[in-house]
Amino acid sequence: ELKVEQNPLFLSMQEGKNYTIYCNYSTTSDRLYWYRQDPGKSLESLFVLLSNGAVKQEGRLMASLDTKARLSTLHITAAVHDLSATYFCAVLDSGAGSYQLTFGKGTKLSVIP
Amino acid sequence: SQTIHQWPATLVQPVGSPLSLECTVEGTSNPNLYWYRQAAGRGLQLLFYSVGIGQISSEVPQNLSASRPQDRQFILSSKKLLLSDSGFYLCAWSPTRNYGYTFGSGTRLTVV
Numbered sequence: 001e002l003k004v005e006q007n008p009l010f011l012s013m014q015e016g017k018n019y020t021i022y023c024n025y026s027t028t029s030d031r032l033y034w035y036r037q038d039p040g041k042s043l044e045s046l047f048v049l050l051s052n053g054a055v056k057q058e059g060r061l062m063a064s065l066d067t068k069a070r071l072s073t074l075h076i077t078a079a080v081h082d083l084s085a086t087y088f089c090a091v092l093d094s095g096a097g098s099y100q101l102t103f104g105k106g107t108k109l110s111v112i113p
Numbered sequence: 114s115q116t117i118h119q120w121p122a123t124l125v126q127p128v129g130s131p132l133s134l135e136c137t138v139e140g141t142s143n144p145n146l147y148w149y150r151q152a153a154g155r156g157l158q159l160l161f162y163s164v165g166i167g168q169i170s171s172e173v174p175q176n177l178s179a180s181r182p183q184d185r186q187f188i189l190s191s192k193k194l195l196l197s198d199s200g201f202y203l204c205a206w207s208p209t210r211n212y213g214y215t216f217g218s219g220t221r222l223t224v225v
Contacts, residue, residue: 090214
């Protein structure tokens with residue numbers, strides 16, 4: 001059974017600081033997704049990482065994937081208040097032919113002025 | 114372009130009442146469809162998924178059921194709601210089995 005662990009689960013950081021959210025998963029997969037959820041809202045797709053060494057950047061967020069280490073990171077550069085949200089990573093589970101996304105528990109990010 | 118619609122946006126229902134939530138996808142055919150539930154402050158729980166009309170797989174035993182009467186329509190139902198059914202229900206679709214999901218806007222259900 002695929003397990004996806006995110007850490008930290010809660011993150012409070014000051015504006016202008018840098019930080020990294022980690023996503024570890026337990027079985028082989030070469031597809032990983034990052035989503036953002038604002039309070040009371042649905043999930044919005046941020047990044048799709050499809051191969052080992054993939055790196056994607058959008059504004060102050062950069063995501064990377066290391067399939068050998070079974071690790072993805074979401075790096076936040078010079079945080080601003082607008083980045084406050086919950087961030088989920090999700091890993092494609094192709095075991096038993098199910099091809100489902102397994103989600104981490106989410107990291108709730110609060111950026112403080 | 115493809116769009117996903119989910120309704121209603123909010124719902125307050127008494128315990129023991131029935132439930133019907135609807136999700137439709139436009140601009141694609143034969144999508145994979147999913148129902149998730151998110152309890153307050155919690156992660157996502159996969160409830161049902163469907164790879165075709167009439168094909169439903171259940172992930173968690175509960176008093177909910179799902180149906181797919183048409184290619185791009187996915188319905189979540191219950192005959193009698195429980196307090197524990199409260200939560201944020203999200204419908205999602207993907208074009209193939211090995212692709213990421215696009216989520217609907219969600220339905221916030223409160224059972225009172």
